[in-house]
Amino acid sequence: ELRYDPAAIEPKWQERWAADPALYAAHPTDGGKPKYYVLEMLPYPSGQLHMGHVRNYSIGDALARHMWMRGYNVLHPMGWDAFGLPAENAALKNNTPPREWTLSNIAAMKRQMQRLGLGYDWATEVTTCLPDYYKWNQWFFLRMYERGLVYRKKSKVNWCPECATVLANEQVIDGRCWRHEDTIVEQRDLEQWFFRITAYAQELLDGLDKLEGWPEKVRTMQRNWIGRSEGTEVDFFLAEDAVNAQNEDGSLKAIPAGRRIRVFTTRIDTIFGATSIQLTPEHALVKDMAANDAGLAKQVAQLLDEQKKAREAGDVGAIEKHGVPTGHFAVNPYNGERVPIWVANYILSDYGTGAIMSVPGHDERDFEFAQKYAIPIRRVIAPAGGAAEEPELPFCSEDGVLVNSGEFSGLTCAQAQERLGQIAKEKGIGEPTVTFRLKDWGVSRQRYWGTPIPMIHCETDGIVPVPDEQLPVILPEQIAITQQGGSPLGRVPEFVNVTCPRCGQPARRETDTMDTFVDSSWYFYRYTDAKNSTGPFDPETAQHWFPIDQYIGGVEHAILHLIYSRFWTKVMRDLGLIKNDEPATRLFTQGMVIKDGAKMSKSKGNVVSPDDMVARYGADATRMYALFAAPPDRDLDWQEDGVAGVSRFLGRVYRLVMKHAGAAKSANGAAATEPAGTSLKLLRKLHQTIAKITQDFEGRWHFNTCVAAIMELVNELTAADAQLASGEVPSPVIRELLTSLVLLIAPFAPYTAAELWEELGGEGAVLRAPWPESNPELAKEDELEIPIGVNGKMVNVIRVPAGSTNDVVQAVALADEKVQARIAGKSIAKVIVVPNKTVNLVVK
Numbered sequence: 001e002l003r004y005d006p007a008a009i010e011p012k013w014q015e016r017w018a019a020d021p022a023l024y025a026a027h028p029t030d031g032g033k034p035k036y037y038v039l040e041m042l043p044y045p046s047g048q049l050h051m052g053h054v055r056n057y058s059i060g061d062a063l064a065r066h067m068w069m070r071g072y073n074v075l076h077p078m079g080w081d082a083f084g085l086p087a088e089n090a091a092l093k094n095n096t097p098p099r100e101w102t103l104s105n106i107a108a109m110k111r112q113m114q115r116l117g118l119g120y121d122w123a124t125e126v127t128t129c130l131p132d133y134y135k136w137n138q139w140f141f142l143r144m145y146e147r148g149l150v151y152r153k154k155s156k157v158n159w160c161p162e163c164a165t166v167l168a169n170e171q172v173i174d175g176r177c178w179r180h181e182d183t184i185v186e187q188r189d190l191e192q193w194f195f196r197i198t199a200y201a202q203e204l205l206d207g208l209d210k211l212e213g214w215p216e217k218v219r220t221m222q223r224n225w226i227g228r229s230e231g232t233e234v235d236f237f238l239a240e241d242a243v244n245a246q247n248e249d250g251s252l253k254a255i256p257a258g259r260r261i262r263v264f265t266t267r268i269d270t271i272f273g274a275t276s277i278q279l280t281p282e283h284a285l286v287k288d289m290a291a292n293d294a295g296l297a298k299q300v301a302q303l304l305d306e307q308k309k310a311r312e313a314g315d316v317g318a319i320e321k322h323g324v325p326t327g328h329f330a331v332n333p334y335n336g337e338r339v340p341i342w343v344a345n346y347i348l349s350d351y352g353t354g355a356i357m358s359v360p361g362h363d364e365r366d367f368e369f370a371q372k373y374a375i376p377i378r379r380v381i382a383p384a385g386g387a388a389e390e391p392e393l394p395f396c397s398e399d400g401v402l403v404n405s406g407e408f409s410g411l412t413c414a415q416a417q418e419r420l421g422q423i424a425k426e427k428g429i430g431e432p433t434v435t436f437r438l439k440d441w442g443v444s445r446q447r448y449w450g451t452p453i454p455m456i457h458c459e460t461d462g463i464v465p466v467p468d469e470q471l472p473v474i475l476p477e478q479i480a481i482t483q484q485g486g487s488p489l490g491r492v493p494e495f496v497n498v499t500c501p502r503c504g505q506p507a508r509r510e511t512d513t514m515d516t517f518v519d520s521s522w523y524f525y526r527y528t529d530a531k532n533s534t535g536p537f538d539p540e541t542a543q544h545w546f547p548i549d550q551y552i553g554g555v556e557h558a559i560l561h562l563i564y565s566r567f568w569t570k571v572m573r574d575l576g577l578i579k580n581d582e583p584a585t586r587l588f589t590q591g592m593v594i595k596d597g598a599k600m601s602k603s604k605g606n607v608v609s610p611d612d613m614v615a616r617y618g619a620d621a622t623r624m625y626a627l628f629a630a631p632p633d634r635d636l637d638w639q640e641d642g643v644a645g646v647s648r649f650l651g652r653v654y655r656l657v658m659k660h661a662g663a664a665k666s667a668n669g670a671a672a673t674e675p676a677g678t679s680l681k682l683l684r685k686l687h688q689t690i691a692k693i694t695q696d697f698e699g700r701w702h703f704n705t706c707v708a709a710i711m712e713l714v715n716e717l718t719a720a721d722a723q724l725a726s727g728e729v730p731s732p733v734i735r736e737l738l739t740s741l742v743l744l745i746a747p748f749a750p751y752t753a754a755e756l757w758e759e760l761g762g763e764g765a766v767l768r769a770p771w772p773e774s775n776p777e778l779a780k781e782d783e784l785e786i787p788i789g790v791n792g793k794m795v796n797v798i799r800v801p802a803g804s805t806n807d808v809v810q811a812v813a814l815a816d817e818k819v820q821a822r823i824a825g826k827s828i829a830k831v832i833v834v835p836n837k838t839v840n841l842v843v844k
């Protein structure tokens with residue numbers, strides 16, 4: 001018996017493919033063929049592919065192969081997200097330089113990818129830690145600086161007093177230093193570099209509506225992250241100045257500048273219900289007040305600490321609310337009412353103005369707080385249309401009318417929002433505003449293994465950009481990574497000491513490096529022109545390929561990477577480098593690979609190694625299983641039995657084709673006659689399978705059911721083995737059946753397909769063979785004859801397509817003329833459908 005031996009087949013083809021780089025190469029202008037850019041997220045070169053990668057890349061590779069077979073000019077590239085902290089940690093641990101460690105990991109993972117038979121165009125490979133790539137990060141940084149999209153501001157960093165240095169977030173464990181378990185990490189204000197992503201907030205939000213090819217869940221996550229709120233900023237008086245806030249005629253005085261508290265509210269219509277002002281512990285006014293009040297200072301520090309802990313735990317929204325009264329008061333500019341000023345831990349310093357008017361009658365958070373501290377709760381909104389009973393507070397609906405609101409009572413919430421906003425503007429005490437939750441992107445990292453920020457600090461000239469001709473600012477390689485934290489670049493005098501490009505005096509280089517999300521924000525443009533040394537890429541070439549037709553990756557990147565990439569695209573468009581507004585037309589987020597119900601991880605000890613699977617079952621079986629075991633968007637529970645099963649299935653395909661290849665080849669040139677009997681049955685199944693798989697590739701992507709459909713087809717072919725062998729099925733039909741079968745498995749099991757294609761005498765590479773077309777005539781099911789009975793007596797025989805559902809059969813039966821005549825004037829008590837056999841009606 002013939003044995004399917006992937007260990008013999010796969011290395012043979014791997015060698016042939018390696019010797020033929022044109023096979024997977026993208027041609028910018030390939031004979032006018034339509035382009036297709038399929039992209040999988042590039043991996044971090046940790047040294048080992050994990051099953052999540054295998055799944056991601058199996059999906060992308062199947063799609064790329066399918067599109068090649070459909071005659072597209074496909075760009076299917078791969079690269080390495082090669083900067084980041086693990087390389088520094090490895091250097092510390094094993095004393096290997098980060099670059100060496102990274103490059104050897106890349107080599108190992110590239111071998112794994114090649115062993116899996118992934119069809120990448122390696123001529124376009126991008127490695128983000130090499131100067132020919134990161135030079136362009138620096139170039140972009142300078143272009144953005146020129147446009148005011150890069151700036152420096154003081155911002156909080158983690159500081160270990162013991163190390164006397166900045167720590168990365170990953171180096172802070174439970175609020176303590178990773179190397180000093182007993183040392184509490186402090187927050188220090190240091191000058192940091194920022195990208196002004198907020199300049200694009202509105203456009204990033206609007207663009208989401210047009211991204212119909214992106215999962216709704218990703219778009220929702222991005223909308224929430226951008227977090228647009230329409231509202232009003234309005235000033236309250238500080239009461240010291242406002243004792244005489246009212247003029248003699250009762251009107252309100254203008255608020256003296258500098259003695260105001262500006263709040264941000266989305267519900268200015270509720271301002272008559274404001275019974276306190278709440279400030280963030282970090283508010284400038286709180287600092288003033290606490291300066292003369294040691295008791296307050298202590299309590300404020302406590303509130304700040306609670307907020308910080310909640311932020312580290314990732315949920316300030318769920319914080320247990322605490323606050324302290326400051327003993328100061330503010331005056332409501334709309335009615336002159338004096339309200340107490342509090343400091344509260346649930347008010348964020350980096351949202352709105354860091355101050356709110358607290359309206360416990362109509363806001364959940366304020367309600368909870370007011371109840372706790374016995375602050376008055378007042379109703380100022382009633383349901384529209386006047387409900388019989390007043391709803392319980394807090395009543396948060398905006399579908400209401402104002403009550404207890406002086407001259408504004410009776411207005412709807414919407415009317416009041418507009419009126420009160422206008423008044424604020426007229427009186428110079430505020431204005432309608434739009435606020436975003438999105439923050440500017442802090443890109444400074446006090447680390448070694450990243451792109452050096454191309455800036456110079458000069459005593460005379462201040463901050464001076466590195467001139468373009470001096471790019472790249474090379475990351476020094478001979479560097480000791482030590483236990484000292486902070487930016488190691490600061491300890492390399494040859495790096496730090498430079499001449500100021502402006503005045504020629506000695507100056508200092510910036511020692512921060514860029515966030516590694518910078519690298520992954522535009523790498524996919526570089527693939528289109530990876531060797532360009534005069535620019536990041538050639539705009540025309542990029543325009544040919546962009547936007548990406550299909551991007552595939554993990555949903556964990558829904559926010560950061562995918563927002564930064566969209567931002568970068570818009571910046572590049574405004575720099576005139578590209579014409580597209582968005583990087584990718586379609587996005588697919590695949591599910592996780594789990595084992596025994598849990599995410600695969602070293603700590604859980606449930607990691608399945610791809611190498612191990614490939615060694616035991618072959619790359620084709622491993623890949624095909626990754627597609628077969630679950631719909632691609634769901635989590636996949638890895639079961640080794642399943643891989644073994646797929647391997648056995650491929651064995652069946654192999655033996656089937658090998659056995660009848662002779663007959664198939666003997667048909668060369670012979671035309672198929674009108675098929676009948678077994679031939680017709682097999683061809684029908686084949687064309688149904690082709691139709692299904694083609695459709696799935698066009699967007700449904702249920703690859704698990706595609707593989708299942710191929711399995712069914714193979715079952716039918718195997719069951720007809722005798723008819724194939726005896727000549728009952730003529731050789732032209734055998735040829736069509738087997739070649740099509742091989743073409744259908746080619747996107748999923750490329751090695752087996754290549755081997756069998758050659759065996760069948762197929763021309764050229766199976767990858768370039770045309771994808772089979774489904775013949776709808778052949779795919780059509782037979783009709784079935786179904787006798788219809790009424791009260792047990794046969795009335796007529798109807799014809800329905802085989803495979804019709806019971807509902808369809810019943811509907812056809814009831815519509816039949818003879819049946820209708822028999823049941824006229826009677827009522828149907830019951831319809832009994834015996835699938836594919838009979839229908840019986842019980843009438844009274």
Ligand code: ANZ
Binds near residue numbers: 267355359
């Ligand atoms: C009074 C009010 C009355 C509010 C009411 C809401 C309902 P979104 O929609 O998320 O933008 N707020 C403003 N700045 C804040 C800060 N720095 N920290 C915590 N909360 C803050 O939320 C806007 C609302 O959140 C604002 O409108 C404000 O409370 C609060 F019936 O003002 B509101």
Ligand code: ZN
Binds near residue numbers: 459
């Ligand atoms: Zn200078």
